[in-house]
Amino acid sequence: MKNTISLIVTIAFLTIPLGQAVELSEKDSGKIARVVGFLLSQTHFKRTPLNDDISTAFLRKYMESLDYSRMVFLQPDYDEFEARYGTLLDNLTKRGDVSPAFEIHKRYFTRLKTAHSWLEEIIWTNFDFTIDESFVADRTKANWPANEQEARDLWRKRVKYEVLGTRLGKRRGVEAMKAKVNNGEVARKDDGTPVKPYDIKTEKEKILRRYERFLRVRTEMDSGDVLQVYLTALSNGYDPHSDYFSPREAENFEINNIKLSLTGIGARLQWDDGYTKLIELVPGGPAIRSKKLKPGDRITAVAQGEEGEAVDVIEMELDKVVDKIRGEKGTMVRLTIIPVDAADDSETREVRLIRDKIKLTDSLAKSQVIDYPGGNDSQPRLGVINLPQFYENCAHDVALILERFRKEKVSGIVLDLRRNGGGLLPEAVKLAGLFIDQGPMVQVIDSRRRKQVLQDNDTKIGYDGPMIVLVGKLSASASEIVAAALQDYGRALIVGSLSTHGKGTVQTVMPLNNWVRLPDSGKLKLTVSKFYRVVGSTTQKQGVIPDLILPSPYDYMEIGEATLPNCLEADHTEKLNYRRVNRVAGRVEPLTKLSNGRVKDDQDFAYILEDIETLKKRLKDKSISLNETKRLTEKDEEKAKRDNRKKERKTRGDAKESVFDLTIKMIKTNTKLGDEVENEEKPIRLEETPEDGEVEEEEEDQPKLDPHMRETLHILHDYIKLLDPKKQVAVKENGAGAEIR
Numbered sequence: 001m002k003n004t005i006s007l008i009v010t011i012a013f014l015t016i017p018l019g020q021a022v023e024l025s026e027k028d029s030g031k032i033a034r035v036v037g038f039l040l041s042q043t044h045f046k047r048t049p050l051n052d053d054i055s056t057a058f059l060r061k062y063m064e065s066l067d068y069s070r071m072v073f074l075q076p077d078y079d080e081f082e083a084r085y086g087t088l089l090d091n092l093t094k095r096g097d098v099s100p101a102f103e104i105h106k107r108y109f110t111r112l113k114t115a116h117s118w119l120e121e122i123i124w125t126n127f128d129f130t131i132d133e134s135f136v137a138d139r140t141k142a143n144w145p146a147n148e149q150e151a152r153d154l155w156r157k158r159v160k161y162e163v164l165g166t167r168l169g170k171r172r173g174v175e176a177m178k179a180k181v182n183n184g185e186v187a188r189k190d191d192g193t194p195v196k197p198y199d200i201k202t203e204k205e206k207i208l209r210r211y212e213r214f215l216r217v218r219t220e221m222d223s224g225d226v227l228q229v230y231l232t233a234l235s236n237g238y239d240p241h242s243d244y245f246s247p248r249e250a251e252n253f254e255i256n257n258i259k260l261s262l263t264g265i266g267a268r269l270q271w272d273d274g275y276t277k278l279i280e281l282v283p284g285g286p287a288i289r290s291k292k293l294k295p296g297d298r299i300t301a302v303a304q305g306e307e308g309e310a311v312d313v314i315e316m317e318l319d320k321v322v323d324k325i326r327g328e329k330g331t332m333v334r335l336t337i338i339p340v341d342a343a344d345d346s347e348t349r350e351v352r353l354i355r356d357k358i359k360l361t362d363s364l365a366k367s368q369v370i371d372y373p374g375g376n377d378s379q380p381r382l383g384v385i386n387l388p389q390f391y392e393n394c395a396h397d398v399a400l401i402l403e404r405f406r407k408e409k410v411s412g413i414v415l416d417l418r419r420n421g422g423g424l425l426p427e428a429v430k431l432a433g434l435f436i437d438q439g440p441m442v443q444v445i446d447s448r449r450r451k452q453v454l455q456d457n458d459t460k461i462g463y464d465g466p467m468i469v470l471v472g473k474l475s476a477s478a479s480e481i482v483a484a485a486l487q488d489y490g491r492a493l494i495v496g497s498l499s500t501h502g503k504g505t506v507q508t509v510m511p512l513n514n515w516v517r518l519p520d521s522g523k524l525k526l527t528v529s530k531f532y533r534v535v536g537s538t539t540q541k542q543g544v545i546p547d548l549i550l551p552s553p554y555d556y557m558e559i560g561e562a563t564l565p566n567c568l569e570a571d572h573t574e575k576l577n578y579r580r581v582n583r584v585a586g587r588v589e590p591l592t593k594l595s596n597g598r599v600k601d602d603q604d605f606a607y608i609l610e611d612i613e614t615l616k617k618r619l620k621d622k623s624i625s626l627n628e629t630k631r632l633t634e635k636d637e638e639k640a641k642r643d644n645r646k647k648e649r650k651t652r653g654d655a656k657e658s659v660f661d662l663t664i665k666m667i668k669t670n671t672k673l674g675d676e677v678e679n680e681e682k683p684i685r686l687e688e689t690p691e692d693g694e695v696e697e698e699e700e701d702q703p704k705l706d707p708h709m710r711e712t713l714h715i716l717h718d719y720i721k722l723l724d725p726k727k728q729v730a731v732k733e734n735g736a737g738a739e740i741r
Contacts, residue, residue, distance in 0.1 A: 024223045028518055030096030035515040036231050036244055036524055037093040044238045045505065045527045045568065047447045050090035054237045056082075057566060058089050062101070062233035066108045068140060071154050072115060075144040077107055093234065101230035102223075109218060111151075116215050118152050119159065123204050127160045129628035135161045136623050159207065160626055166203040168631055213274075217317060224520070235526065240564040241507055242526040264326045265333065266358045267293065271318040275299070275338075281684040286353040288684060293351060295686035296340030300348060303334040310336055327355050363388045364664055365397040369408055369673055370705075370713060371658040380411030380720060382713055387415065387431075390423030390478045395430035397664050402434060402462040404667045412466035412716045415482075416709070418496065422477025425506065429454045432485045434462035435492065439578045441485045443532040444506060453576065466583075466720045467492040470712050471546060473554035476501035476561075480539040481531055487544065488534050490582040493591070493719055494546040495712050497554055502561035504531040504540030505568060530568065536575040540568055547588045548595060548715065550708050551608055553615050587722045594718050595711060604707035607645055649703075657713075659704040 024032070041049045048054065059082060067073045085092075085100050092100060135157040136142065145151035224246055231244035266285010267278050275298040281288040301310040302324040313321045325333055335351045342348075366386045372379035383405040385398060405413060429441045433456025440455040469483045469492045480500045486492040506529035512521040532538050541561050561567050599605045625631055660673040671677050705713070 024227060024518075024520070026098060026102070026223070027096075028516075029098045029101070029223055029227045031516050031518070032227065032512060032521050033093050033098045033231060033234075034096040035512055035521075036234060037090075039510065039515075039524055040235060040238055040242065040526060043447070043510075043526065043528060044242065045447045045529060046238055048238065050093060052087040052090065054234075055088065055090040056086050057237040058234045059085055059100075061236050061565075062230055063104060063108075065229050065233050066105065067144075070139045070142045070144050071151060071158070072108060072111045073144050074111065074148065074151060075146050077111070078144055081107075089234075098227065098230065101226055105221070105226050105229075112215065112218055114148070115151065115155055116211060118155055119208060119211055122152075122156050122159050123163075123208050125156075127163060129160075129164060129167070129626065131627065132630075133157070133626050134623035135626055137161065138622055157626065161624065162207050163200070163204060164626055164628060164631065166207070167198065167200070167628065168635060213315065216315075228522070231524075235524070237566065239505065239527050239566050239568055240561075241503070241505055242524075245509070245523045245525060247520050247522055264322075264355055264358055265335075265353050266356070269299075269318060269322060269325075272298070274315045276313060276316070276318060276321045277686075279686045282358060283683055285358050286356050290351060290353055293335075293337070294340050295684055298338045298340075299335050300338060301336035303336075305332050305334075308334070310334065329355055329357055331355050363391060365394055365401060366664075367401045367405075367662040368704075369405070369410065369660045369662055371660070373656060379717070381409060382716060383408070383410040383413040384709070384713075385413060385415050387417060387420055387479075389420055390425075390427040390431070392424065392427070394423070394427050395434065398431055399434055399462050400664060400667050401662070404662065405463070408673065410465075412468075412720050413463060414468045414470055414709070414712055414716060415492070416470045417475045417479040417483060418470055418472035418708075419474050420476070420479035421474060421501075422479060422503065425454070425478055425481070428478035428481050429456060432456065432482045433458055435464075435467060435486060436489055436581065437461060437579075439489070440534050440576045442481045443534070443536075443573060443576065444529045445532060445573060446529045451573070466716060466723055468712055468716050468719065469494050470709070471496035471500050471544060472552060472708075473497045473499070473501060473557070473559045475544075476503040477505075477531075480504065480544050483544045484533045484539055487547070487584075488580075489578065490580045490584045493548065493584050493588070493715070494544065495548045495715060496546045496550060496708075497552045498549060499543035499545050499555075499560070500539070501559070502539060502541045502543035504538045504561075504570075505529070506531065527568070532573045534576045534578050536572050538570050538572065541570040547584060548592050550595075550599065550711060551605060551612060552708070553608065553612050556612055556615050556619065558619075583723070587719065590722065591715055591718055595715050598711060598714060602707065602711070603648065605711070608707065655703065655705070657705070 037050050041047075060078075063073055063078060063081065064070075081100075081104055089100060092098070137158075145154055228244055228246045235242035235244055264285075265287045266282040267287040268280035268282065269276050270279050271277075278287070278293060278295050278297045278299070280295060281293060287293045299321065300314055301312050302321065303310040304324075304327070311324065313324065325335070327333060331354070333353055333355060335353065336348050337351060338345055338348055365388075368384040368386075370382045370384065372381070383401075385401055387394060387398065402413075425442075425444075432441050436456065438456050438459050440453045442454050444452045444454060446452075467486070469486055471479070471483050471494060475483065475496070480503065483494055483500065487494045505527045507525050508528050509523050509525045511523050513519075515521075530538060530540055543560065625634070662673065663677075665671075665677050666675075669677055703710075
């Protein structure tokens with residue numbers, strides 16, 4: 001896994017998503033571009049014609065998409081293209097002329113080859129890690145270098161930054177292993193293999209190979225790849241959520257955001273130093289059922305059916321390898337692999353698999369039941385539902401969980417939407433409807449100001465008890481609709497970050513084959529509507545503000561709709577008639593006082609506040625020192641901080657509560673809490689030791705409840721008491737807290 005992470009760290013600052021390899025003529029590319037421009041101007045929510053303002057944003061976004069790190073193009077390149085095309089791309093697009101896309105890409109490739117020609121000389125430099133200089137790794141908002149000399153110096157610092165990273169990682173790894181040896185023996189890893197000493201020549205060769213691969217990938221960009229980047233830049237000129245999809249990217253979007261299933265072999269893959277490696281076998285899939293594959297096996301070739309020729313996939317991009325492995329259900333794919341336990345890379349064998357439909361279970365709704373000692377009224381049994389996204393039939397899955405909660409006599413629930421980035425709007429409406437009688441949930445207004453009110457017409461209530469919706473900065477779109485509706489109805493207490501993400505727009509995916517008679521014309525995802533709450537305000541840009549705020553580092557990161565260029569503004573519409581249930585009114589203030597008192601005395605939140613201050617300093621100065629002594633000191637301080645926190649947490653003793661995981665499969669098979677599903681296959685994962693030698697916490701050592709969830713459950717305890725008419729609330733005179741009697 002660490003090799004993959006290293007690759008991402010090294011080149012992610014330059015990468016852009018590439019679509020399926022499609023070779024298009026410039027004429028056909030122009031046809032697609034003209035249709036995309038027409039649809040954006042006529043059907044996008046803004047209803048803004050292609051004009052000079054769009055053209056200017058289009059040009060800059062295209063050059064930034066090609067050169068995300070601002071290290072390849074020079075400022076004179078941008079100035080030249082702005083003078084020539086800054087107010088002309090709109091007119092050229094209307095005429096179906098995409099020649100600027102290829103002209104600018106050609107300049108990019110020329111500059112990239114020039115930069116690559118510097119690398120070999122730079123990388124074999126004897127870097128001086130004692131001098132004080134720094135590098136800003138995140139250059140997404142930086143200017144392009146003024147000239148080649150400035151660009152070359154940026155590349156020198158970039159390479160020095162990477163070499164220093166390998167020195168620090170290997171050095172700490174060797175030191176960590178040597179610390180286990182007290183009698184002068186050779187330092188060995190846990191599996192008995194000796195620790196390899198740091199070899200700077202080997203590490204530099206690895207870095208150089210990565211850049212060579214990156215150059216080759218850019219060389220292999222065909223006209224379809226260029227068009228995808230170009231037309232996505234045009235779409236982003238309207239808003240950040242409008243994109244042009246190649247056929248393959250459109251398929252991936254549907255798999256990952258709607259269907260949660262694909263047809264393949266049931267294995268998770270990663271790119272590892274030129275090879276595609278299996279890192280996990282998914283339960284129920286052909287790979288795990290075959291008993292012929294193991295995590296760590298490397299794929300060297302892929303063939304189709306009984307007679308298909310084996311295609312060499314060594315050094316091939318991971319996306320393209322995955323594309324070859326996927327296929328129709330019931331068809332055969334033949335993989336040539338190097339087994340993980342092979343004596344050397346020449347030992348290969350072929351594995352034949354029949355493709356099948358694979359459910360992506362990581363995004364399914366999950367739940368937990370939390371028991372507290374005694375099980376009395378003061379410490380009731382609670383339930384947590386974690387919904388990562390709104391997929392097909394997710395409301396049905398949540399209804400199953402709620403029914404099981406009822407059987408388990410759960411007294412209150414938390415709906416965790418902290419990492420829910422959205423999904424299917426109808427599912428969000430159905431899910432919110434599980435908690436109210438009936439009524440409107442959200443207003444959707446299109447570009448012509450036509451309003452559609454989506455509402456729950458089902459009077460059946462899945463759960464009517466005390467409820468908290470836990471949100472964060474990553475809660476977006478459909479998850480914000482659910483949180484907003486339950487807040488506006490007064491049905492649930494909203495707890496979380498300063499605000500949610502703020503994506504209050506609706507996108508549709510339009511196949512372009514209806515307008516362009518080409519077999520591979522792709523699809524256009526564009527923003528067509530905005531969400532409005534039942535009270536008339538919008539979640540767009542401003543998000544949902546919780547009733548009760550818990551401190552989070554995410555609030556201080558550059559995350560959220562408001563940070564995205566060209567995002568749509570917030571506005572208002574009319575309030576709807578709806579019947580509030582008023583479960584929250586009058587209870588926020590005492591709950592806040594109680595929570596604030598706990599947070600103030602909670603050591604985990606003290607750590608969070610400390611991390612927030614550290615983050616603020618780093619955001620103020622994003623430069624990274626290239627002085628080895630300073631970096632080692634920083635790493636030592638970070639490690640000491642982690643170690644001290646780990647030691648402190650171990651002194652607390654066992655958690656008071658018992659946490660029982662409850663999956664959809666457990667519910668369907670009526671499995672008792674604490675038991676495992678009979679004959680259930682579990683994923684088989686590759687276990688790897690981190691390269692830097694730092695031992696990761698074992699899963700059983702990690703708390704089942706993170707600080708935010710733990711405090712949310714405390715709030716839920718208090719909330720349950722407040723909803724009991726027999727209980728009384730007394731606020732302490734000093735205002736520092738409250739207590740419920």
